[in-house]
Amino acid sequence: MNLNDLLASEGIDPSQVIVMRHRPQEPELNKVLPWLAAEKPDTFNAYQQTQGTAAENAMRQLQGKGYIASFIRHAPTKALFVGVYKIGATTPLTPEQYWSVPAYQEMKAFGMYGFSENDGREHVLWFDLALTDFYADWKGKLIVGWPPPERSWWRRSHRNVMPVLAVLEQSALDAAMPEWDQIDLSWEELAVLPMRWQDILRQWRGIYLIFDQSDGKSYVGSAYGSSNLLGRWLSYAASGHGGNRLLRQRDPRNFRFTILQRASPDLEAEEVIRLEGTWKERLHTRAPWGLNDN
Structure with missing residues (x-):
């Protein structure tokens, strides 16, 4: 069984299909692209x-009659399925129009180069x-x-044989969260956390x-509300500062978020606050040396 067999079984002519295996060159975008496919x-x-x-x-060439079979690089010589898309009408975009699209602005925060005047084209087609x-x-x-070759990221489906290697029980787009002491997230990543991660952070x-x-x-903070760590981090994702006075004066695009100490979901709030104070003392994060104002 291969991809062309699956296409034909659904009445899609493989000669009308372009297969794309997305692998952004930009490291941050490459990291979050599976999350975007899952959540956005x-x-x-x-x-x-x-x-x-x-x-x-x-x-x-396939406009109005063809398809994009969309995949993401999963591992060397492997591709993970996202969906099949019908190719419709096009709209030309100048660089200025391109960067006015909210989705491209969002991905620019993850380092996406995108379309620019240096591309050599006056406009790019939006499909x-x-x-x-x-x-x-x-x-x-x-x-x-x-x-092969690995670097050839898009192919004509009918000219290639792409065997079905596996059908997983759970989606691999929202990959399993690393251990709590290995989490290191940018501010932009907080807004696209996979649901599997959110469910875990909500408990801690x-x-x-x-x-x-x-x-x-x-800055050292504590989380002990109804949504625990998830609630606090989503607050930062929305505002950039989470209501903290000294953080308001800063650009959240420079922030990295890590966990210093995980606590039980039934630990009393007073004890969580006490632990927070010990970390402020040990890491010297109170002003003027740090960003805590209390």
Whole structure:
């Protein structure tokens, strides 16, 4: 069984399909692209709705009749299924119009280069890509083989054999969260945390650190409310400062979020606050040396 067999079984001609295996060059975007596919499908789709010259020309040839079979690099020689999209109408975008699109602004925060005047084109084509119901239940679960060369990230489906290697029980897009003492997140990543991560962080009380990369100063905080660590971090994701006076004066794009100490969800709030105070003392995060004002 291979991808072309699956396409044909659903009445899709493989000769009308371009297969894309997305692997952004930008490290931060490469890290969060699976999260976007899982949690923000419209933003993920925006990533593939504009392309470089070669892929753009190939898509234009199939406009109105063809499809994009969208995958994300899963491992060397493997690709993880996201969906099949019908190729519709196009809209030309100038660099200014391109960067006015909210999805591209969002991905720019993760380092996306995107379309610019240095690209050599006056405009880029934005494709209307409509997600189909093709094996929708296998999103994040279907893994196919990706034939060499590895760097060739898009292919004509009928010219390639991509064997079905596995269908996972759970989606691999929202990967398992690392151990709590290995979590190190940017401010932008807080807004796209996978649901699996959110469910775990919602259970944990604890002490966290916000490190400002611009000057090395830090802030220690505690989480013990109804949503625990998740609630506090989502507050920072929304406001950038979480209501803290000294953080209001800073650019949250420089912040990194880590956990200093995980606590039981039934630990009394007073004890969590006491632990928070000990970390402030040990790390010297009270002003003027740090960003805690109490």
